[in-house]
Amino acid sequence: xxxxxxxxxxxxxxxxxxxxxxxxxxxxxxxxxxxxxxxxxxxxxxxxxxxxxxxxxxxxxxxxxxxxxxxxxxxxxxxxxxxxxxxxxxxxxxxxxx
Amino acid sequence: xxxxxxxxxxxxxxxxxxxxxxxxxxxxxxxxxxxxxxxxxxxxxxxxxxxxxxxxxxxxxxxxxxxxxxxxxxxxxxxxxxxxxxxxxxxxxxxxxxxxxxxxxxxxxxxxxxxxxxxxxxxxxxxxxxxxxxxxxxxxxxxxxxxxxxxxxxxxxxxxxxxxxxxxxxxxxxxxxxxxxxxxxxxxxxxxxxxxxxxxxxxxxxxxxxxxxxxxxxxxxxxxxxxxxxxxxxxxxxxxxxxxxxxxxxxxxxxxxxxxxxxxxxxxxxxxxxxxxxxxxxxxxxxxxxxxxxxxxxxxxxxxxxxxxxxxxxxxxxxxxxxxxxxxxxxxxxxxxxxxxxxxxxxxxxxxxxxxxxxxxxxxxxxxxxxxxxxxxxxxxxxxxxxxxxxxxxxxxxxxxxxxxxxxxxxxxxxxxxxxxxxxxxxxxxxxxxxxxxxxxxxxxxxxxxxxxxxxxxxxxxxxxx
Numbered sequence: 001x002x003x004x005x006x007x008x009x010x011x012x013x014x015x016x017x018x019x020x021x022x023x024x025x026x027x028x029x030x031x032x033x034x035x036x037x038x039x040x041x042x043x044x045x046x047x048x049x050x051x052x053x054x055x056x057x058x059x060x061x062x063x064x065x066x067x068x069x070x071x072x073x074x075x076x077x078x079x080x081x082x083x084x085x086x087x088x089x090x091x092x093x094x095x096x097x098x
Numbered sequence: 099x100x101x102x103x104x105x106x107x108x109x110x111x112x113x114x115x116x117x118x119x120x121x122x123x124x125x126x127x128x129x130x131x132x133x134x135x136x137x138x139x140x141x142x143x144x145x146x147x148x149x150x151x152x153x154x155x156x157x158x159x160x161x162x163x164x165x166x167x168x169x170x171x172x173x174x175x176x177x178x179x180x181x182x183x184x185x186x187x188x189x190x191x192x193x194x195x196x197x198x199x200x201x202x203x204x205x206x207x208x209x210x211x212x213x214x215x216x217x218x219x220x221x222x223x224x225x226x227x228x229x230x231x232x233x234x235x236x237x238x239x240x241x242x243x244x245x246x247x248x249x250x251x252x253x254x255x256x257x258x259x260x261x262x263x264x265x266x267x268x269x270x271x272x273x274x275x276x277x278x279x280x281x282x283x284x285x286x287x288x289x290x291x292x293x294x295x296x297x298x299x300x301x302x303x304x305x306x307x308x309x310x311x312x313x314x315x316x317x318x319x320x321x322x323x324x325x326x327x328x329x330x331x332x333x334x335x336x337x338x339x340x341x342x343x344x345x346x347x348x349x350x351x352x353x354x355x356x357x358x359x360x361x362x363x364x365x366x367x368x369x370x371x372x373x374x375x376x377x378x379x380x381x382x383x384x385x386x387x388x389x390x391x392x393x394x395x396x397x398x399x400x401x402x403x404x405x406x407x408x409x410x411x412x413x414x415x416x417x418x419x420x421x422x423x424x425x426x427x428x429x430x431x432x433x434x435x436x437x438x439x440x441x442x443x444x445x446x447x448x449x450x451x452x453x454x455x456x457x458x459x460x461x462x463x464x465x466x467x468x469x470x471x472x473x474x475x476x477x478x479x480x481x482x483x484x485x486x487x488x489x490x491x492x493x494x495x496x497x498x499x500x501x502x503x504x505x506x507x508x509x510x511x512x513x514x515x516x517x518x519x520x521x522x523x524x525x526x527x528x529x530x531x532x533x534x535x536x537x538x539x540x541x542x543x544x545x546x547x548x549x550x551x552x553x554x555x556x557x558x559x560x561x562x563x564x
Contacts, residue, residue: 002239057231
């Protein structure tokens with residue numbers, strides 16, 4: 001859905017989205033990575049199961065929630081990427097024990 | 099361990115940073131907390147990294163101006179904690195924070211809420227589909243991640259931001275499929291009375307905006323007076339249907355739609371604190387009631403920046419400085435007379451910075467469907483409650499937002515009404531023949547942001563002992 005501009009500099013690192021290795025740039029948010037990684041959604045809703053993607057990118061809408069390193073319902077637009085991070089799209093109701 | 103500071107500032111955008119620098123200069127012990135990983139707020143997002151790169155050129159001069167403010171902020175020596183969410187502020191004052199998976203609290207003699215604004219929610223059928231985002235979100239992605247839509251994008255909305263982003267996107271080599279201008283007809287006439295003040299106070303701003311409009315009309319297919327929008331698709335956006343005020347309709351294939359209808363102040367923290375709020379009819383939003391320094395109806399609780407009413411970055415910096423002067427004076431570290439003397443030139447610059455506001459507010463006042471969308475529109479994104487369901491609650495008892503919240507769950511999801519509060523109020527007002535200011539918004543309770551039981555359990559209760 002989005003692509004990186006060529007001019008981008010910064011050290012690259014690898015994160016895993018649903019198990020697939022993906023290149024990311026230090027300092028960017030997990031949500032920004034999800035916006036260039038098909039399929040373009042972050043979670044399904046607990047109510048109807050509809051897909052949602054990052055919407056506001058500033059911590060207001062909570063549609064970018066995903067499971068990050070085993071922690072569910074992380075606001076991925078506020079979470080900077082880290083080397084080796086495991087990102088999973090969140091299905092429905094979050095696991096309250098994680 | 100108990101922490102105590104003279105001044106807690108929530109938000110490291112233009113207002114928070116400027117206030118911190120002034121308060122620190124006068125000897126206050128200042129703590130600044132912010133949700134984002136780096137200072138600058140949304141307007142100057144990621145400026146420290148971007149300032150020296152080619153991306154700064156395409157983002158423009160107003161963005162680059164942030165670098166100096168952030169440098170001053172960093173050099174001031176205030177305590178700054180990024181990546182920190184405030185989930186409650188209680189009168190007195192004590193703030194409860196969460197950072198890196200643990201909760202803590204800090205006691206502060208004075209609190210400045212510099213929490214800025216959010217984009218006005220723009221509900222329309224299909225607005226929850228993946229492939230629909232706000233213009234602000236796309237701009238944040240450009241600033242913080244250096245990325246642009248990979249296919250021609252549709253932009254729909256009204257206000258300076260869609261124009262600015264469209265120009266930035268073209269500059270970056272992005273493509274725009276079409277620009278759906280939702281500014282209703284007649285707005286230019288309505289705004290004319292405020293034009294002289296804008297021209298006199300900030301001629302550069304208006305010229306800049308005019309330049310954007312001219313460039314867009316030359317380079318991008320523009321459709322004016324769009325009154326209705328619908329996003330269509332099964333699991334994601336596939337097409338957009340739009341209708342203009344004179345009845346022209348079209349359905350076009352679309353991969354990504356960006357929407358924007360102005361900004362509204364962030365008022366969750368002041369609502370939770372029980373501060374008095376007033377209805378700003380020019381900006382169709384609530385704002386905390388403030389004195390000339392930014393103090394709310396709650397003693398020692400201040401608001402500066404767009405949270406006080408939308409005014410832009412320059413005004414936010416100045417409002418931050420004013421609040422910091424008053425806060426400093428209230429601690430006795432600065433005399434009232436000296437504070438007033440420092441404030442005088444700042445007030446005059448603030449008036450200049452705010453001079454285009456009345457013109458912009460009138461010109462870009464949103465179309466009616468932004469406030470009361472069609473019945474099948476989802477009003478509450480979190481709980482997926484439709485406008486029709488809200489309307490069905492209307493009865494002889496004329497319920498307000500809090501009753502409707504209890505009956506329908508609208509406003510009970512993780513965003514806590516940030517996306518549906520105004521919609522519910524407007525739908526009820528229209529159906530009950532009342533005014534939004536009389537209905538008000540949801541009652542806001544802590545936690546302002548979701549906090550886990552684990553984080554709560556780890557909260558050191560010794561913190562609560564003053």
